Amino acid sequence: MSGKTSRRDFVKTAAAGIVGFGVGAGVGYGASQMMAPPTGVAPTVTKTVELGKTPRGVPKEPIKIGIVSWFTGPSTMVGEACYGGARFAADEINKAGGILGRKIEVLKRDCGTPEVTVDAVRRFVLEDKVDLMGGDVGGSNCNAIVPHIEQLKVPFFFQCSTTVKEVEELDPNPLYVFRTGEQNLAEPNVAAQLIVREFPNAKRIAGINPDYVYGREAMMYTMKALNKLAPHMESVLETWPPLGATDFSSHITAVLDAKPDVVITACWGGDFVTFAKQATAYGLFQKTNVVSILGSMALNSLTKDIVPPGVWMLQRDYYFEAPPHNLYPLNKWFVETYRKRENKFPEFDVMQIFSGIFAYKQAVERVYAATGSYPENEEICRAIQNSQVVSPAGHRVITSDGQFINPLPYGKTWHDPKYPIATIDPKTLGFIMPEYVYNPKSLPPVLQYPLGTGMKYSDWIASW
Amino acid sequence: MDPETVVIIILNGMFYALSLFLITIGLNILYGFMKVLNIAHGGLYATGAFLTWALMNTAAKAGYPIYILWLCIPVGAFLVGLLALVIEPLLFKRLYRLREEYSLLATFGLMLVFDDSLRMIFGGSPLSANQLYNWMGTLTILGKSYPTYNFVIYAFAIAVALGLWIFFFKTKMGRILRGTAQDREMSACLGVNVSILYTETFFLAVFIAGLGGAIYLPATNAYSGMGFEPIVLSFAVMIIGGLGSLKGALVAASMIGLVRAFGIALMPELELAVVFLILIITLIVRPRGLFGKKFTREEK
Amino acid sequence: MALLELERVNTFIGSVQVLRDISINVDKGEIVCLVGRNGAGKTSTIKTIMGLLRPKSGTIRFKDEDITDLPPYRRARLGIGLAPDYRGIFTDLTVEENLQFPKWVIKRNRNQSGSNIEKEVHAIFPELDRLRKREGLVLSGGEGKMVATARALMLNPELLLLDEPLEGLAPIVLVRFAERIKKIREALGIAILLAESNIAHASRVADRIYVVERGEIVYGGSVEDVSRDEQLNRLVRGF
The missing domain is CATH 3.40.50.2300 (Response regulator)
Structure with a gap:
């Protein structure tokens, strides 16, 4: 299978919202490494279209993604990977027609101390009116911004490995917070x-x-x-x-x-x-x-x-040769395309935000298909929870508390x-x-x- | 701890010490002669590393012989020096007559400009140029592996220290500079064009910072934000050794390097604390630093 | 033709006017003395001539060249040497290095250099040989004045500015130093402008004096005339 067809397959697969093992571009794990299907992954779509209400149409404006990460200092490479991964996902989705026709734009803001990071998040939502956010903001900044994310009601795909201390004090039932990367305790x-x-x-x-x-x-x-x-x-x-x-x-x-x-x-x-x-x-x-x-x-x-x-x-949760390219063409396509774009091998940060954005896309399309109404953020987030997404790292399970999991x-x-x-x-x-x-x-x-x-x-x- | 390890620890201590020394010396020249505290010196050190990386990488890709790669070190440093000829007239000339607080603020801003510019040009990933480091290989000292390149750094730093000593105490320009540092008005009255002299001195200080970055590049790497840690420690070295003292910079840097190296082996928890402990003790016991001048010079 | 000419020079330090319409001249080979009390404006006049203070108005001419806007180092290279009141010895350097300083500077700038000046200076101040290796920090007051004067001469100037050269010297040293000043003119034929608060001391060396009071020249003429004028005398003495 050529890289080109596998790419189209992948976008199509994700677009169709087909979820499940053995479906999609291919599963790359050997039998011994096969992950047992976790429980509770059946798609849950909240029906919010009440009787008598007119369904919400698809907005005309593009979808804005705000990347909050390190774009200065010694961790700049982290920010560059998050931003590169988000632009990669956006370009691919835009080429295939966007999310329900909505094109994606990617913005970026620098994080820093908890105050600076909170400010970046709030300004993304209040000034730039972003639809979703993501990025590695540093493990010890997470808990500072979680309450803001929940209050602003805009999904955030964390890529940082949250410190253990923060995980211990974590909000156990966040709705808008997703963790696309492994945590420190892993x-x-x-x-x-x-x-x-x-x-x-x-x-x-x-x-x-x-x-x-x-x-x-x-x-x-x-x-x-x-x-x-x-x-x-x-x-x-x-x-x-x-x-x-x-x-x-x-x-x-x-x-x-x-x-x-x-x-x-x-x-x-x-x-x-x-x-x-x-x-x-x-x-x-x-x-x-x-x-x-x-x-x-x-x-x-x-x-x-x-x-x-x-x-x-x-x-961490992704290596560019795993799953092996010969067994899993989607990863092969991912690595080759990213190398063409950035002249770099994709780091795990690239895969994380990439799979986060596709999980978002999948949820929007799924809810729309089921209800005929363009979903609100709350519906989108509920649809991401307890789902799976096909990613270059293989299938990633998303738990009820928003953690993306894969071997x-x-x-x-x-x-x-x-x-x-x-x-x-x-x-x-x-x-x-x-x-x-x-x-x-x-x-x-x-x-x-x-x-x-x-x-x-x-x-x-x-x-x- | 066996005696062989002690030898290696001492060598390690000096490796670290001399990197601090090469930065502090530039800070000391600028403070000693122009009374400017230059935080941007860390940025110039980083620029030295990045420019040398660009040169070495280009040369290595083009397949030039190894001596051309060696040549990249002074050339890279010289390019950083040229930068001095731009920033000195534009910014620093205005700072000489102002109090130190102003130079701290202005040069901190300049440091951020350097850091951002380097990232814009070279990106965020760490860049290494290992050709020389690998070409030099590894020595076996008392049965322990040790990178040969480190000895290049030792020899180089000693040469810089000696060269500067000769420059300041034996050459005409060095002595003119020392006189001017003490009394620039008198110096001008004896025919010295202080403005040009300061630009030349600034070039020298920046050139040494660039050399520091360039010579350490093969043993470490160039990365975004690399100028910040050494500048903080160099200020500590400067205060411990005495503001403006070359001898002080060498002794204080060696002291910190060695204490740190032994500290890591014996009390690894106290690695950074050790440096600042020495700083605090110095400030209490001898506030002007080991070789600092008394504040009683004949001045107007 | 005057070697140095100040015409209606007004100088300010901050908002305070320190010189008012100063007009003086010094001819070749002349010893001229500015006499006045402390704070009268003598040092300000010297500094304005050297370029350390910039006049707000007026012109300064040296060897028929308008030097009003030249920086101090250019004036030094044109031939004005200064030994300031605070001596200005570089304490980190030895006496020898202090003396060589102007020569190094001039050599660096490829000016013509007076080949014999070193010999002449040592002939005028034979004590310098003994002080050569000494650090600038450990000189006595008289030694300091001597080194500062000798150093200014090493520039091979045509005009030597001496600010308070006799102040604070022991009587015997003072007499000897005054003789040296005359000897400088004899040996080198250069003009000397000195500032002095004691008119008696001034009369030992000067051909001509200007009396400075509150930043103004109140009198210019021979020493004898001043000595005879009781009013001027009192003005200068302050009692």
Whole structure:
């Protein structure tokens, strides 16, 4: 199947709102990796057309999408990926005629402190009159803007991995808030799973993690999960370079001196690039095993002279070669088209906003088809909840609290002559199932972190 | 901790120290001679890294030999210096006669302009130029791997320190500069065109900042916002070493580098705290810094 | 033809007028003294001639060239040397470096340089040899004045401006320094304009004096005339 036909298939599939497994452009998972169909995914369409009321027509104006993210500072690459992904989705939808004929426009605003971020959200809605928003605003900004989103009644597709502390205090029943990216509480779990799976005999664990809430949580909860899953593993040294550090040599030397079996790093973006370069020179990769939790964010900067073969890398919820292109043409088309557009491989941020926008499109069209009336935001959001969306990462399940879920890929790097960057060796490509993420020991029944009960995440890990 | 590791830690400490030193020295020149506190120096450091990246990347893609890549470092720094010839007359000349607060505000603004411009031109992804770093390879020191390129940085920073010492204390222009720093009116009365001299000095300070960014590029990378962290730490180094003192910059930067390197190995929790702890102790015990001048100079 | 000529010069510092319609001239090889009490306007006159203060109106001519709008460094290069009242020694530099300073500057700018000036200056101030290596910070008052004067001479000027050269000197040193000032003219043939608050001191060296009072020239003429005029005398002395 050529890329062109698969693209049309995809747009058509999403447009038709056909939901279900095995339907669409193709399912890329092997039998062993097949995700069991979760319960409660039947489309729920709220009938709001009361008798005697005239149905609402399709508005003439274009649909405006506001991207709130980092467009300045060291995290700029994050904003660029979110914005690039949104424009990609918008262009594809516009080419196929828009959403019920409405074209899509993409705007962007910079986030920052919680105040700045709230301001950006409010101005998007009140001044620019956007129809939906999305973007990675940073994990610790989420809870500040959630009440505003609920009040403004405009859907927001978060792409950030919300900090554990914020998840613990999360509104359990948001209507307008969706999370298209995995949350912090998933990543340490995946890392712990990976370590237990790949290095069952490891004893000494060390960390080089950025010194702010994300890096601290990544290390702390990975160790908590490891203590539970593999009590023989212990943390021997935890170092904390500042965010935006240019020199990791002292951390690398100290960690090497502690003779760890596995080194965990949640450094990302430019930090990971610098870290990897210096780690190579100090022989860290040769002397021990490195597990990178978020290095994949800088996907396009991970050239072969920076990242050697043999580094274990988590990919959050999307890796551009997973599902494999030969099995899943939609992903092949996605990667090739994005590369043509931006001259880059799509990062997970690109996939996240892309699937969020298609989930929105699907919901609008579905409600319209069922009711004959153009839906209000509330109806759109209810239609997105408990649904699924076909995405380049495979089918993504959207839970009743707005979380997008799909298997989380990871693997070990190698140098594929096909690519200019270090990529994941397909032989090592693995997936951690969401069920695993939320409870590694019981599968099934699915046991999830009990959102909204006030239970501490660490208490929940202890309860396994 | 084995003795081999101690050696590596010391080397690491100096690697970090010298990056601070190369920025602080420019800050010190500008403050010592023109009484300008230049926050935008971090932006010039970043510009050095980005321009050198552009040069190296182009040269490497065109398949030029390795010595051309080496040449990119001074050329990149020189281009940053040329920038100085634009911003000095436009902005800084107006700041020399004003109080320090004004220069802090104005140069902070300039820093943001630099940061945004670099992002606009080069995008948000980190950029690396590893050719030289990889070409130099890895040394084995006492059984431990160590990047050879770091020694280029050591040699280079020592050369800059020595060169500046010779410049300021042995050359005519350096001594004219020191005289002018103390009394620009008297200097003008003895025939010095202070305006041109300041532009030349500014060029020198900016050139060194650009060199810092350029020489560190192969060992790190160029990324959006990279100028902010070093400028904060360099101000700390400047205060610990004494405002305007070259010797102070070298000693204070080395001190911070070494204490930090050992701190990371022994008390990793205190990494950043260590730097500011030294700063606070200095401010309490010796407010003018290690090699700062007493505030009793013969001035009008 | 006058070497230096000020014509109806008015200078302000901020909103305060410090010089009012000052018109003076200094001829080649002449020693002229501005006499007046502290705050009368002597230093302001010297600074205006050097270019450190810009007059609001009036013209300054040096060697028949209008220098009213030239910056200080251009005036220095034209041949005006200044030893200011506060001495202006570069304390970070040694005495030797202080003395070489003007030469370095001029060399950098490829001006013609007086080859013999160094020898002549050392002949006038033989003590300089002893001070060469000393830091500028540790000079006594008399030594400082000497170094400042010698340094101004190293510019090879045609007009030397000395602001309060004798002030604060011990009596013996004062007499010796006054002799040196005369010797400068003998050896180099240059004009000297000095400011002095003590008319008796002024009379030791000056050919001609101007009495300055409240920013105005109240008298110009020979020293003898002033000494004879009791009213002027009192004005200058202040009692």
